Amino acid sequence: xxxxxxxxxxxxxxxxxxxxxxxxxxxxxxxxxxxxxxxxxxxxxxxxxxxxxxxxxxxxxxxxxxxxxxxxxxxxxxxxxxxxxxxxxxxxxxxxxxxxxxxxxxxxxxxxxxxxxxxxxxxxxxxxxxxxxxxxxxxxxxxxxxxxxxxxxxxxxxxxxxxxxxxxxxxxxxxxxxxxxxxxxxxxxxxxxxxxxxxxxxxxxxxxxxxxxxxxxxxxxxxxxxxxxxxxxxxxxxxxxxxxxxxxxxxxxxxxxxxxxxxxxxxxxxxxxxxxxxxxxxxxxxxxxxxxxxxxxxxxxxxxxxxxxxxxxxxxxxxxxxxxxxxxxxxxxxxxxxxxxxx
Amino acid sequence: xxxxxxxxxxxxxxxxxxxxxxxxxxxxxxxxxxxxxxxxxxxxxxxxxxxxxxxxxxxxxxxxxxxxxxxxxxxxxxxxxxxxxxxxxxxxxxxxxxxxxxxxxxxxxxxxxxxxxxxxxxxxxxxxxxxxxxxxxxxxxxxxxxxxxxxxxxxxxxxxxxxxxxxxxxxxxxxxxxxxxxxxxxxxxxxxxxxxxxxxxxxxxxxxxxxxxxxxxxxxxxxxxxxxxxxxxxxxxxxxxxxxxxxxxxxxxxxxxxxxxxxxxxxxxxxxxxxxxxxxxxxxxxxxxxxxxxxxxxxxxxxxxxxxxxxxxxxxxxxxxxxxxx
Numbered sequence: 001x002x003x004x005x006x007x008x009x010x011x012x013x014x015x016x017x018x019x020x021x022x023x024x025x026x027x028x029x030x031x032x033x034x035x036x037x038x039x040x041x042x043x044x045x046x047x048x049x050x051x052x053x054x055x056x057x058x059x060x061x062x063x064x065x066x067x068x069x070x071x072x073x074x075x076x077x078x079x080x081x082x083x084x085x086x087x088x089x090x091x092x093x094x095x096x097x098x099x100x101x102x103x104x105x106x107x108x109x110x111x112x113x114x115x116x117x118x119x120x121x122x123x124x125x126x127x128x129x130x131x132x133x134x135x136x137x138x139x140x141x142x143x144x145x146x147x148x149x150x151x152x153x154x155x156x157x158x159x160x161x162x163x164x165x166x167x168x169x170x171x172x173x174x175x176x177x178x179x180x181x182x183x184x185x186x187x188x189x190x191x192x193x194x195x196x197x198x199x200x201x202x203x204x205x206x207x208x209x210x211x212x213x214x215x216x217x218x219x220x221x222x223x224x225x226x227x228x229x230x231x232x233x234x235x236x237x238x239x240x241x242x243x244x245x246x247x248x249x250x251x252x253x254x255x256x257x258x259x260x261x262x263x264x265x266x267x268x269x270x271x272x273x274x275x276x277x278x279x280x281x282x283x284x285x286x287x288x289x290x291x292x293x294x295x296x297x298x299x300x301x302x303x304x305x306x307x308x309x310x311x312x313x314x315x316x317x318x319x320x321x322x323x324x325x326x327x328x329x330x331x332x333x334x335x336x337x338x339x340x341x342x343x
Numbered sequence: 344x345x346x347x348x349x350x351x352x353x354x355x356x357x358x359x360x361x362x363x364x365x366x367x368x369x370x371x372x373x374x375x376x377x378x379x380x381x382x383x384x385x386x387x388x389x390x391x392x393x394x395x396x397x398x399x400x401x402x403x404x405x406x407x408x409x410x411x412x413x414x415x416x417x418x419x420x421x422x423x424x425x426x427x428x429x430x431x432x433x434x435x436x437x438x439x440x441x442x443x444x445x446x447x448x449x450x451x452x453x454x455x456x457x458x459x460x461x462x463x464x465x466x467x468x469x470x471x472x473x474x475x476x477x478x479x480x481x482x483x484x485x486x487x488x489x490x491x492x493x494x495x496x497x498x499x500x501x502x503x504x505x506x507x508x509x510x511x512x513x514x515x516x517x518x519x520x521x522x523x524x525x526x527x528x529x530x531x532x533x534x535x536x537x538x539x540x541x542x543x544x545x546x547x548x549x550x551x552x553x554x555x556x557x558x559x560x561x562x563x564x565x566x567x568x569x570x571x572x573x574x575x576x577x578x579x580x581x582x583x584x585x586x587x588x589x590x591x592x593x594x595x596x597x598x599x600x601x602x603x604x605x606x607x608x609x610x611x612x613x614x615x616x617x618x619x620x621x622x623x624x625x626x627x628x629x630x631x632x633x634x635x636x637x638x639x640x641x642x643x644x645x646x647x648x649x650x651x652x653x654x655x656x657x658x659x660x661x662x663x664x665x666x667x668x669x
Contacts, residue, residue, distance in 0.1 A: 065532070066530055175618055176388075205387035205388055205618075205619070206557070206559065206598060206602055207387060207601050207615040207618070209601070210614045210615070211614050211615075214611075232531070233603070235560075235603035235605040236603045239611065239612055272532055273532065274605065276535040277605045278531075279563065279606045280587070280604055281587060282564075282584045282587050284606060285564055286564065290532050290536055290539075291532060292486075294500045294502055294503075294530070
């Protein structure tokens with residue numbers, strides 16, 4: 001990359017800076033649709049003015065219900081979607097300013113891990129080929145033997161031992177937990193700095209899940225990684241995230257240190273979300289009433305605060321005025337007009 | 344002596360014919376579903392819990408077949424009924440709710456048509472007005488607004504569709520509802536509301552529910568008793584509170600400790616060694632022995648059967664039998 005695009009000479013503390021990033025997906029396109037709607041094309045408001053930082057070496061969690069936009073934000077971080085507006089700054093570089101070739105090189109520094117490992121792996125490629133593929137693209141300077149060795153090393157790092165015995169197997173020949181390890185290996189083989197993990201363990205069984213989480217934490221240490229951990233599972237997030245952002249209908253509602261947010265949730269939505277998580281203890285059954293209804297249509301989000309139709313403490317202003325994110329407690333921000341009472 | 348159970352399952356075997364050989368997905372499973380209870384059936388993927396759920400209504404399809412066992416439902420052995428008779432049991436006496444309601448509902452039929460058609464199919468003498476009236480009442484109880492009855496399934500959210508599924512089961516006053524992962528595709532707040540609804544309905548309709556799930560939190564939240572399956576075997580069954588405070592089987596113990604708990608101030612999750620075995624080639628003896636921290640010599644040689652421990656629990660583990668200790 002050219003030096004002019006590198007903002008600072010020293011290593012910035014934040015590996016990722018999201019600055020007012022918005023992504024709208026138009027639902028109809030074409031000239032006729034445009035005419036019919038008099039120039040106004042309806043769009044899914046997948047992410048609206050999202051701002052947060054991911055610090056180097058931390059695990060930043062992004063949580064919310066389906067349709068909250070958390071996966072879209074993950075893709076925006078990697079510029080797999082181009083933002084409608086706003087800036088994604090990776091290691092001091094504004095990704096909007098990179099051309100395709102520069103972006104392609106940048107991608108080796110950031111990788112994505114999905115929920116379904118079977119869908120992420122080509123069924124006709126052996127495990128070895130799948131992991132070798134990114135190496136040949138991003139590390140062409142290495143010799144064939146070195147490339148091969150790199151693949152074996154990474155297989156062993158994700159606990160697939162002895163690595164040689166897995167090299168020629170196909171994805172269907174190994175278990176689901178092992179497949180997720182292969183997907184992690186493939187993500188790590190180009191030595192990235194950031195891993196965007198989108199529900200990486202949601203498909204794994206409970207007894208396998210804790211081992212995968214442990215592996216992710218060990219790999220983070222070993223390879224000096226930063227994680228953006230996208231999940232709907234607040235209970236699991238507790239074991240891996242340092243900080244967390246709660247999303248609802250394309251908006252960031254609350255953000256802060258995980259333990260702080262969990263012990264003192266300031267947004268009524270966060271409170272409902274935390275209360276709804278079933279606790280594996282029959283002596284602690286939930287008695288609290290929860291908001292009724294479901295997440296509204298993101299094409300036509302509610303006015304004002306997007307949570308107001310389901311909110312138990314909503315007042316008139318909530319339908320009129322959109323609350324802005326404010327730091328109500330140190331390093332703990334919230335977008336709610338009436339959050340002060342929960343301080 | 345408690346009242347006679349609604350459903351007694353005895354020595355049930357279900358096999359799949361596969362090219363790799365016969366796979367027994369359910370092996371020698373016996374248990375009771377008591378009147379009025381919510382029984383949770385838990386286990387990890389491929390432990391046989393869904394296969395069993397289907398087999399209980401004889402809804403299993405080739406290549407699965409029941410090779411042995413009795414299904415004593417409300418005084419009759421369902422195994423002896425003809426397919427025509429079974430059709431009236433399904434829906435009429437045993438209702439079903441599956442994980443994905445979209446695949447269970449007809450996409451070109453309005454919700455009201457689903458309900459009235461179900462009523463007419465089982466009670467052909469019901470007039471149209473009567474069927475509509477009942478459908479309307481039911482929908483109201485389930486929190487489905489009457490105008491939404493004229494919508495199609497795709498116009499409804501996941502939570503609403505799941506309510507429709509329950510209403511179909513209730514339309515015929517089913518005695519038992521078998522719900523297979525009913526909340527798995529729902530978001531947590533919707534899931535919590537749905538569980539509240541189930542709690543209300545069971546009292547109002549005198550329902551018995553078999554809740555098949557992998558979600559231990561849901562079991563703790565709503566079930567009276569819980570049955571734990573591992574690799575096609577039932578390994579423990581008993582009162583939810585007792586099992587959660589004092590799990591007997593080492594697998595149950597490991598499973599419960601591996602579950603993330605948002606309420607605890609812990610930093611690490613318990614890690615169970617290994618992964619569930621393939622049913623094509625299950626381990627000898629107790630199927631959990633290769634992963635078991637308490638395994639003894641006998642465990643790899645002989646499979647322990649379910650036996651009574653304490654007043655109201657059963658466990659299949661050598662730790663609790665004289666033979667094992669000898």
